[in-house]
Amino acid sequence: MATTKTDPKSAVGSERDVRKAGKSYEGLSREQLIEAYRHMYCSRRVDDREILLKRQQKIFFQISGAGHEAVGVAAAFALKSGYDWFFPYYRDRALCLALGATAYDMLLQAVGSADDPSSGGRQMPSHWSHPHLNIVTGSSPTGTQILHAVGCAEVGRYLAAHPDAAKKADGDYRQFKDVKFHGDEITYVSLGDGTTSEGEFWEALNTASNLRLPLIFVIEDNGYAISVPVEVQTAGGNISPLVSGFPNFHFEEVDGTDPVASYAAFMRSVAHCRAGNGPAFVHAHVIRPYSHSLSDDERLYRPDAERQRDAQRDPITRMQMFLLREGILDEKGINQLEKQVDDDLQAATDRALLAPAPTPDTVTKYIYSPDLDPTSSAFDTQPSAAKSENSDGKKAAPKTMADLITATLRDEMRRDERIVIFGEDVADCSREQYLKQKLVKGKGGVFKLTAGLQMEFGSDRVFNSPIAEANIVGRATGMATRGLKPVVEIQFFDYIWPAMMQLRNELPLIRWRSYNTFSAPCVIRVAIGGYLTGGAIYHSQCGESIFTHIPGLRVVFPSNALDAAGLLRTAIRCDDPVLFLEHKRLYRETYGRAPYPGPDYMVPFGKAKIVQPGTDLSVITYGAVVPRALQAVQKLEREHGVKAELIDLRSLNPFDWDTIAASVQKTNRALVAYEDSLSWGYGAEIAARIADQMFEHLDAPVRRVAAMDVYVAYHPDLENAILPQASDLFRAMKELSEY
Numbered sequence: 001m002a003t004t005k006t007d008p009k010s011a012v013g014s015e016r017d018v019r020k021a022g023k024s025y026e027g028l029s030r031e032q033l034i035e036a037y038r039h040m041y042c043s044r045r046v047d048d049r050e051i052l053l054k055r056q057q058k059i060f061f062q063i064s065g066a067g068h069e070a071v072g073v074a075a076a077f078a079l080k081s082g083y084d085w086f087f088p089y090y091r092d093r094a095l096c097l098a099l100g101a102t103a104y105d106m107l108l109q110a111v112g113s114a115d116d117p118s119s120g121g122r123q124m125p126s127h128w129s130h131p132h133l134n135i136v137t138g139s140s141p142t143g144t145q146i147l148h149a150v151g152c153a154e155v156g157r158y159l160a161a162h163p164d165a166a167k168k169a170d171g172d173y174r175q176f177k178d179v180k181f182h183g184d185e186i187t188y189v190s191l192g193d194g195t196t197s198e199g200e201f202w203e204a205l206n207t208a209s210n211l212r213l214p215l216i217f218v219i220e221d222n223g224y225a226i227s228v229p230v231e232v233q234t235a236g237g238n239i240s241p242l243v244s245g246f247p248n249f250h251f252e253e254v255d256g257t258d259p260v261a262s263y264a265a266f267m268r269s270v271a272h273c274r275a276g277n278g279p280a281f282v283h284a285h286v287i288r289p290y291s292h293s294l295s296d297d298e299r300l301y302r303p304d305a306e307r308q309r310d311a312q313r314d315p316i317t318r319m320q321m322f323l324l325r326e327g328i329l330d331e332k333g334i335n336q337l338e339k340q341v342d343d344d345l346q347a348a349t350d351r352a353l354l355a356p357a358p359t360p361d362t363v364t365k366y367i368y369s370p371d372l373d374p375t376s377s378a379f380d381t382q383p384s385a386a387k388s389e390n391s392d393g394k395k396a397a398p399k400t401m402a403d404l405i406t407a408t409l410r411d412e413m414r415r416d417e418r419i420v421i422f423g424e425d426v427a428d429c430s431r432e433q434y435l436k437q438k439l440v441k442g443k444g445g446v447f448k449l450t451a452g453l454q455m456e457f458g459s460d461r462v463f464n465s466p467i468a469e470a471n472i473v474g475r476a477t478g479m480a481t482r483g484l485k486p487v488v489e490i491q492f493f494d495y496i497w498p499a500m501m502q503l504r505n506e507l508p509l510i511r512w513r514s515y516n517t518f519s520a521p522c523v524i525r526v527a528i529g530g531y532l533t534g535g536a537i538y539h540s541q542c543g544e545s546i547f548t549h550i551p552g553l554r555v556v557f558p559s560n561a562l563d564a565a566g567l568l569r570t571a572i573r574c575d576d577p578v579l580f581l582e583h584k585r586l587y588r589e590t591y592g593r594a595p596y597p598g599p600d601y602m603v604p605f606g607k608a609k610i611v612q613p614g615t616d617l618s619v620i621t622y623g624a625v626v627p628r629a630l631q632a633v634q635k636l637e638r639e640h641g642v643k644a645e646l647i648d649l650r651s652l653n654p655f656d657w658d659t660i661a662a663s664v665q666k667t668n669r670a671l672v673a674y675e676d677s678l679s680w681g682y683g684a685e686i687a688a689r690i691a692d693q694m695f696e697h698l699d700a701p702v703r704r705v706a707a708m709d710v711y712v713a714y715h716p717d718l719e720n721a722i723l724p725q726a727s728d729l730f731r732a733m734k735e736l737s738e739y
């Protein structure tokens with residue numbers, strides 16, 4: 001906590017000090033109470049100043065922390081800045097000031113300056129991010145931070161059990177990722193009353209409770225979510241009774257406009273969490289005197305009488321009265337403190353208004369790691385020859401894609417203790433005593449790709465998650481932000497959608513929005529695709545273009561065992577978030593098997609493979625269409641002497657434009673093939689680029705073969721008709737070669 005700067009002489013005289021000395025303020029000293037007021041007052045004045053600047057069009061958005069100051073300062077005083085971890089929401093200005101952020105930092109964000117330490121001018125004001133204070137970059141979607149906080153809280157516990165995992169290591173992302181932790185650290189996360197309606201809130205409570213995490217949930221209940229009152233959001237109008245059944249929690253419901261009562265509630269919560277008893281839930285009733293934001297006028301939906309009732313609880317005036325009543329500061333002392341804050345704020349404003357604006361040439365900075373380039377030669381290694389032979393010198397039996405994915409996971413977990421694996425059914429057996437007593441063999445994934453990993457690495461490195469995909473991706477994001485390397489599994493691509501908010505608005509943006517001060521490199525393995533004979537609508541979907549459309553997310557899609565091993569290792573060792581798409585039909589296919597390539601085999605991202613060289617036509621594809629296209633290519637040569645060049649993209653973002661361009665320059669004809677439905681699919685972008693940039697080289701229109709614009713149906717006759725088959729590819733190739 002910052003030290004008090006108020007002249008002690010301005011505090012009320014010593015005689016009264018003595019009289020009051022014995023009085024307890026829940027453990028807060030008189031100096032701390034003065035300091036609390038300084039932060040609260042400063043917070044309110046920064047809001048007032050921003051409102052003025054917005055009206056003068058010198059800043060572009062304003063959302064205030066007004067009315068929430070007392071609870072924020074109380075939390076900051078009860079917790080340890082730079083030691084505990086913080087996931088505050090936009091109303092937590094006073095919390096951040098009390099933790100050590102400055103008004104100047106905040107104003108730099110409001111003006112959108114390049115010097116804004118939280119985002120380099122990329123995020124709206126009140127989107128806090130201060131690495132040195134352990135305040136983790138936040139966003140605008142309501143509630144997405146809560147699962148990050150869960151993941152963060154899990155990291156402290158994990159590292160206490162695996163301290164060596166915190167060490168740096170050369171040759172992969174660990175070189176660039178500092179990891180710090182304390183065995184008794186606590187994670188703070190806050191949200192508004194309306195945000196408790198988000199499903200991720202309940203997912204987070206569930207996991208925090210179940211794992212007894214040292215995590216304090218703070219609900220700053222101002223009675224409204226923009227214009228929607230709490231009784232419309234929340235059954236019964238009060239969140240506290242609804243959550244009271246979660247085990248292992250310490251619960252508090254408190255007047256959040258009273259800093260002393262709030263501090264006491266936090267101190268009890270902190271004691272519960274630091275002792276390892278589980279999470280805490282602090283429900284603080286606050287007010288919102290300045291409407292939702294400067295774009296909202298609450299008089300449209302709140303009558304004057306209701307607003308005046310709130311005004312009587314304003315924490316700033318209440319705290320002033322309290323300091324006077326308790327003889328902690330007199331009027332002069334208060335004036336002196338306020339003048340000092342006002343003068344400092346004026347100076348900070350003057351400086352912030354002169355701070356440099358960001359330049360447009362910086363906009364693509366930090367979409368991906370600036371330190372480690374997964375397309376570079378550092379990630380281009382050869383399979384180790386020795387491993388492709390058995391000890392008797394005979395050629396080793398080729399392994400399936402499933403085998404080599406499992407082998408890669410095992411090798412990497414042996415090499416890097418920061419890796420944890422979780423997802424639905426990925427553990428061998430959650431009731432580990434059954435494994436220990438050898439009563440069961442263990443499951444290890446619905447496709448068995450993680451089989452044996454829990455047994456080898458332990459139940460804190462490989463474990464089952466609830467059936468909650470946002471929970472999986474959100475926790476992974478929180479863990480990765482702290483430096484772990486989660487390699488999580490989404491059981492079926494068809495069920496990735498509950499995680500979409502996390503995948504679109506959180507994981508891939510952490511680095512860009514925090515101007516490279518936070519990052520969250522992790523791997524999301526997803527079983528994808530059809531051709532299953534009976535997979536039907538909900539076990540056959542593709543949809544990769546939805547994810548290649550997200551800047552900051554690497555997307556790879558191997559077609560064979562060797563590439564799967566090499567690309568997965570690159571995904572794990574690199575410094576970016578990766579969506580690793582595994583085609584279910586290819587898991588155990590005879591096509592594309594390969595001997596084990598050794599524990600260091602890597603394939604760089606963004607490098608296509610020419611599966612079959614040719615001169616007459618370029619076929620650009622990936623995934624399960626590769627073996628189907630190969631059949632068609634071979635038939636075309638056999639029957640018609642046409643030599644098509646077959647290109648397997650292997651990684652979709654980034655993709656290998658150079659190989660495509662060189663091929664089309666040679667063949668002058670291009671067919672783009674993909675398993676997803678035709679319209680707006682991944683190949684549409686490739687086709688557009690070829691049409692645009694290779695126009696002079698084309699002797700025929702760019703053609704596409706893909707699935708019909710419909711869902712994959714259950715009956716094999718329907719599935720065959722819907723998905724692109726070798727015969728469809730053959731026909732299209734032949735037509736294009738004859739054009």
Ligand SMILES: Cc1ncc(C[n+]2csc(CCOP(=O)(O)OP(=O)(O)O)c2C)c(N)n1
Pocket residue numbers: 091140141142191192193194195196220222224225226288292
């Ligand atoms: C997922 C999502 N939906 C909608 C919004 C728009 N929005 C921003 S704040 C807000 C109300 C939040 O209310 P509450 O959680 O009570 O917090 P308060 O602003 O009252 O402090 C809404 C609907 C959003 N940011 N994110």
Ligand SMILES: [Mg+2]
Pocket residue numbers: 192193194220221222223224225226
């Ligand atoms: Mg609210």
